[in-house]
Amino acid sequence: MRNNSFKYWSVPAALVALLCAAGWINFASAQQNQNAPPLELLKVRGNIYALIGAGGNITISVGKEDGVLLVDTGLAQNADRVLETINNLSRRLATFDQPITQNAGAGGSGTVLTGIEPPKPIRYIINTHVHPDHIGGNEKLSKAGATFTGGNVAGNIGDAGDNAAIFAHENVLNRLSAKPAAGQPAIPFAALPTDTYHVPYMNMSHFFNGEGVRLIHQPNAHTDGDTLVYFRYSDVLATGDIFTPSSYPIIDLDRGGSIQGIIDALNNILDIAIPEFRLEGGTFVIPGHGHISDSADVAYYRDMVTIIRDRVQDAMKKGMTVDQVKAAHLTMDYDGIYGATTGFWTTDKFIEALYKSLQQQGKK
Numbered sequence: 001m002r003n004n005s006f007k008y009w010s011v012p013a014a015l016v017a018l019l020c021a022a023g024w025i026n027f028a029s030a031q032q033n034q035n036a037p038p039l040e041l042l043k044v045r046g047n048i049y050a051l052i053g054a055g056g057n058i059t060i061s062v063g064k065e066d067g068v069l070l071v072d073t074g075l076a077q078n079a080d081r082v083l084e085t086i087n088n089l090s091r092r093l094a095t096f097d098q099p100i101t102q103n104a105g106a107g108g109s110g111t112v113l114t115g116i117e118p119p120k121p122i123r124y125i126i127n128t129h130v131h132p133d134h135i136g137g138n139e140k141l142s143k144a145g146a147t148f149t150g151g152n153v154a155g156n157i158g159d160a161g162d163n164a165a166i167f168a169h170e171n172v173l174n175r176l177s178a179k180p181a182a183g184q185p186a187i188p189f190a191a192l193p194t195d196t197y198h199v200p201y202m203n204m205s206h207f208f209n210g211e212g213v214r215l216i217h218q219p220n221a222h223t224d225g226d227t228l229v230y231f232r233y234s235d236v237l238a239t240g241d242i243f244t245p246s247s248y249p250i251i252d253l254d255r256g257g258s259i260q261g262i263i264d265a266l267n268n269i270l271d272i273a274i275p276e277f278r279l280e281g282g283t284f285v286i287p288g289h290g291h292i293s294d295s296a297d298v299a300y301y302r303d304m305v306t307i308i309r310d311r312v313q314d315a316m317k318k319g320m321t322v323d324q325v326k327a328a329h330l331t332m333d334y335d336g337i338y339g340a341t342t343g344f345w346t347t348d349k350f351i352e353a354l355y356k357s358l359q360q361q362g363k364k
């Protein structure tokens with residue numbers, strides 16, 4: 001589906017309504033206060049769900065065997081509602097996905113449903129990158145969980161208690177544990193990654209909820225510590241902010257991001273994702289922000305980013321300044337979909353970052 005012609009929100013909304021009616025999915029909105037933004041929980045495929053609205057998108061693997069694995073944790077102020085939503089989901093799956101007979105009890109022969117099962121623990125958290133809208137819930141959600149003992153986390157247990165383990169690329173830990181800027185609070189110890197990797201990719205050491213999970217580093221893209229998380233059996237890829245179909249790509253130059261890294265990473269996503277038929281369907285891609293996507297969405301987005309990069313590069317070759325590039329409206333045909341004149345990531349900010357990133361690239 002094309003990014004501008006199809007929003008996944010509409011289809012899963014109907015699906016979610018059905019699932020709600022069936023008692024399988026609970027909107028957290030029932031419990032939230034009126035000022036808080038709504039959280040939306042979507043089943044993606046198999047054990048994988050997406051929780052949207054807590055900051056960056058959160059990807060959830062939930063199962064009766066292993067419990068819960070999260071990709072990102074949203075903003076700190078939403079952590080309680082995120083935890084409640086995850087626990088509701090986990091509890092429902094644990095309670096209802098088991099044999100129940102009508103004539104249980106006295107005279108019956110079947111299993112007695114003795115009550116609501118407790119939710120399964122959060123075992124692992126994977127952070128796609130360093131930004132607070134993706135790691136803000138780390139402390140609360142990790143403390144609410146419990147790691148497996150033994151294996152590759154045994155060495156951390158003395159440090160981290162028995163909280164859920166937090167995985168990230170080592171650049172994420174380096175940035176989070178660096179001395180905070182004047183006036184900024186230090187990141188709490190329990191929010192820091194407990195396990196890091198520095199190689200191009202790392203596999204989780206064992207199956208989780210029946211599938212392999214691979215963490216794939218994307219160098220100098222949105223930041224210098226970006227991780228794609230691939231669920232191999234469900235065929236779902238969580239991208240973090242490398243792919244944000246709701247806006248132009250956010251290039252965090254101060255934290256090692258670059259335009260070329262983003263384009264390379266988008267091409268890597270397209271290498272991993274396999275469409276079902278003519279670029280539609282197949283691998284589901286959960287972006288850092290915005291709607292659940294497939295290969296067609298990513299390809300369209302990759303083309304857009306590449307085209308705008310080329311336009312700005314040509315303008316720079318003609319000697320145009322950044323202000324002249326902004327005034328030339330080189331993104332006009334895409335602004336209706338990705339542009340913004342207000343808020344954190346305006347079109348002008350995108351052009352400034354893109355221009356600067358190309359300047360830095362030219363100096364190399």
Ligand SMILES: [Zn+2]
Nearest residue numbers: 129131222241
């Ligand atoms: Zn980000």
